[in-house]
Structure formats: structure tokens, C-alpha cells
Amino acid sequence: MSSHAVPIPMTARRSGPLTGTAEVPGDKSISHRALILGALSVGETVVTGLLEGQDVLDTAAAMRAFGADVTRQGAGRWTVHGVGVGGFAEPADVIDCGNSGTGVRLIMGCMATSPITATFTGDASLRKRPMARVTDPLALFGARAFGRAGGRLPMTVVGAADPVPVRYATPVPSAQVKSAVLLAGLNAPGETVVIEAEPTRDHSERMLKGFGADLHVEESGAGRVITLVGQPELRAQGVAVPRDPSSAAFPVCAALIVESSDISVPGVSQNPTRNGLFTTLLEMGARIDFGNPREEGGEPVADLRVRFSDLRGVETPASRAASMIDEFPVLSVVAAFAEGRTIMRGVRELRVKESDRIDAMARGLEACGVRVEEDEDTLIVHGMGAGGVPGGATCATHIDHRIAMSFLVLGLASQKPVTVDDGSPIATSFPAFEGLMAALGAEISAGASAPG
Numbered sequence: 001m002s003s004h005a006v007p008i009p010m011t012a013r014r015s016g017p018l019t020g021t022a023e024v025p026g027d028k029s030i031s032h033r034a035l036i037l038g039a040l041s042v043g044e045t046v047v048t049g050l051l052e053g054q055d056v057l058d059t060a061a062a063m064r065a066f067g068a069d070v071t072r073q074g075a076g077r078w079t080v081h082g083v084g085v086g087g088f089a090e091p092a093d094v095i096d097c098g099n100s101g102t103g104v105r106l107i108m109g110c111m112a113t114s115p116i117t118a119t120f121t122g123d124a125s126l127r128k129r130p131m132a133r134v135t136d137p138l139a140l141f142g143a144r145a146f147g148r149a150g151g152r153l154p155m156t157v158v159g160a161a162d163p164v165p166v167r168y169a170t171p172v173p174s175a176q177v178k179s180a181v182l183l184a185g186l187n188a189p190g191e192t193v194v195i196e197a198e199p200t201r202d203h204s205e206r207m208l209k210g211f212g213a214d215l216h217v218e219e220s221g222a223g224r225v226i227t228l229v230g231q232p233e234l235r236a237q238g239v240a241v242p243r244d245p246s247s248a249a250f251p252v253c254a255a256l257i258v259e260s261s262d263i264s265v266p267g268v269s270q271n272p273t274r275n276g277l278f279t280t281l282l283e284m285g286a287r288i289d290f291g292n293p294r295e296e297g298g299e300p301v302a303d304l305r306v307r308f309s310d311l312r313g314v315e316t317p318a319s320r321a322a323s324m325i326d327e328f329p330v331l332s333v334v335a336a337f338a339e340g341r342t343i344m345r346g347v348r349e350l351r352v353k354e355s356d357r358i359d360a361m362a363r364g365l366e367a368c369g370v371r372v373e374e375d376e377d378t379l380i381v382h383g384m385g386a387g388g389v390p391g392g393a394t395c396a397t398h399i400d401h402r403i404a405m406s407f408l409v410l411g412l413a414s415q416k417p418v419t420v421d422d423g424s425p426i427a428t429s430f431p432a433f434e435g436l437m438a439a440l441g442a443e444i445s446a447g448a449s450a451p452g
Contacts, residue, residue: 009394010404010423010434012411013443017260017308020440022251026051026076026241027269028429029175029203030297032059032102034239036110037211038080039068040087040186043236045080049297050241052076054428055100062107065091066118076241085234086187090116094154097122099399099428101353102176104153105134109180112143113163113187121154125355125399125425131155133172134180140166141184165190165230169222172349173322175200175273178226182208182215188230197223200322201273206298211237240297242269246326247430248304249277250405251440253330255306256286257337257413259386263440265304267296276316276324277331284311284338311338313383318346325349328379329406332361336370337413338383348377355398364395364407368418392416394448401425405433412442417449 026049036059038045050056060070067089069081088111095118097104104120111118121127132151142160147153165188168181178194182204185192205226208215214229248268255261281288287309290302313335328347335342350357358379362372369390371382391414397404404420411418426433437444
């Protein structure tokens, strides 16, 4: 059931070859951070290629509520007139972050070291997600948080009037936690240090440097050590948002499993902390070419050509999980069409995303005739080879955009149509998904499957 009054079922049917160019939207992680850092800067930040999904729009609304002037100038082009580090005003109303775990956790971080109070909420899915992983380290700065049982939204955060710098080792690999601590450190005196045993996506570090923060990273025996000098004056920037590899994953994976497909996906981020899916797909035998490598907005990008491939099962190490954490659902779909087993290790973090993504994918794949094994930190999919997945089921999305899109990709190559109970959450990250896939030749439509 979605946050909407009425769910919107969608159905995908076995399709002919996918062909053409998939212009996927801007990177969601970078879009959130561009708005937030623009709001914490002095002057006008101009953002191009911004993802205009609901998650990012909710972050834009939150930055306005804290006093920044955030304006849409045209498709994907936004300006942010910031209030500077420590300049946030106390919002007059509750901050609704919708479905976005990234948005709410980063925003909590950037207000936690200012002497203001803010109350946060979200949709039914976000209200189930744990916030203590962020509020616990924010308490070290002097912030206080009051929420529902289990550290869940709605939650009120009282910012620290006299923040102190923090040295924090992240207990689990999480770019959201790391980023929240770094953003809180901006308005604390002295040096804030974050230590992560396993590297996670580094967009915050790249963008903080770009906006003028004094930040440096070094490798140590304990892992990756990130040191931020507090109370800088961030300088407004122009930010060109590269295309989102997590969104690109859906047309890429669809082309790999739909026979005779051949598509292009230009300008996709190749950030090494985000490319675990592509590494894994190549190990499975995927035919993906990476052309015209270059840098856009401080991020490496490339143009992809993707063709239908005969795939084999592989084992993904736990050390790779952080670099592909959002792509495991659609990887499990690809694994269903491979020969042999695909073993995905280190996936525990998936259980506290928008849904328990391990359980959601396992139950949906089983309903479609695919054998699956799971434990707390591992997902195993027994592949059925090209064209071998029976399909024919209705899969529950649990208000999760990535679960919805993954099962629609499954239906494009299954023997029988696959329906998702609610496709409306897709708008949070990829509002153009249905139209983009249809332009490639995918048969995806609103409504439940008809017999046949």
C-alpha cells in the first residue's frame, strides 16, 4: 500500500528487443547534496541536471523552510541563495521528507549544530525506518532527539547551542550516517573526524571540497579517515549533476535480459564508490561498453552501450556491498536469468531501506517461480537461464520505488506478465521511468495483468 489513497498497479509483459537511447535522470544522491550545500553557502548556487523526483523536491522544500531561497528556473535547472554555515532559521512547520531516508538524515545533520529546533516526518515507509543510527552520533555534538519508540519518525531534533567537534567511527557502512556527521561538523569548532572501515559513496566529500570546505581523506589501519575543519565559509558553486547510476541500472539490466536488445545510456556516473553493480555485471558476462570517459560536476562519467547477454551466476563479496547497496534488488532480477547461482553477501543494510528489500525481493521472485535462499546478510538466487523465469505473479512493493522497478524489469523477460501492486512510489526517484522504458520498446502499463 502506498502513501496515496489508492495504489496504482502496473504490469510488465515480455517485450521485443529494447533499442534506442535511455536518457536517465540526474543522480539523486548528488541532487540532495547540491541543494543542501547550496543552502549552507554564501551566494547563488546554480544546479543543472537536478533530479526532479519527489524525494529531491522534498529536500528543496526543506531548505526553503530553513531560510534558503530555492527556485526552479527550468527543467533540471535550479538556483539556491544560501544562508551560510550556521545560518539556518528555525522552520515554522514540520519538515516532511516524504519517502527519502537520505533527505531526512542529511537534513538532520546539517541543522543539528545550530541552536534551532525542527520536527521531521515522512510517509508510512519512512516512519518505519530507524533514525538512531544518525541521532546517536549527532548527540555527541550536543544535539538532542525525541521520537517514537525505536528512534522512528515523527521526531523532533533540538540543535546544539554550543556544539563540540566529534571523532566518530561508523558502526555500519552508511554514506547517510557519514554525511550527516560531516554536515553537522560544518558548524562545530575544530576538527570533526569520521572513520569508516569500509568505503561508502563519497559524494559528500567531493562536494564539500568543491564548495570550499577544508577536508582531507587518508587511509589508515582503521580504514578511511575523513577530517573536516569546522566553521568554514562555503562558496556558492555551479553544480552539473551527472546521470544516476542507480536509475541507469534499470534500463541496463533490462537490456541484458531481453533478447536481442541493444541500447545506449549516455553520461552515467562512474564514481568508484558507486560502480559495484557494473563490476558484478561484467563478471557475469554482461556485454557493456564504456565509451567517452570524462568528468562532469567533479564526477567521472561514461557513455554505456548495453546488449543482451548470456549470463552466469557469480558471488559478490561483502566488501563490494556498499558500492552497490541500492542495486541489489535489480541485480537479483538479472541473477534469475543467469545460469547457476548468484550469491550476494554483505546485504544486511537492505533490511532497513525503504522496505526490507531482501525479504521483498525473495518473496516476489519465489512467486514468479525462482528459487531463493536468504539469511540476515546473504541473498542467493538460483538462476533459470535466459527466458527461463515463469513470472505470472503480482509482487508487493512495500512502498519502495526500487522494488517496484525491479519487478517490472523482471516482467519484461518472463514467460508470463508480472504485476506490481503499486507503481506510484517510482515517482520518488525516477518519475520518467515508464515513458523512458516505453521509448526503448518495453511493454509496461498501468493496471493489473489480463490473462494471456
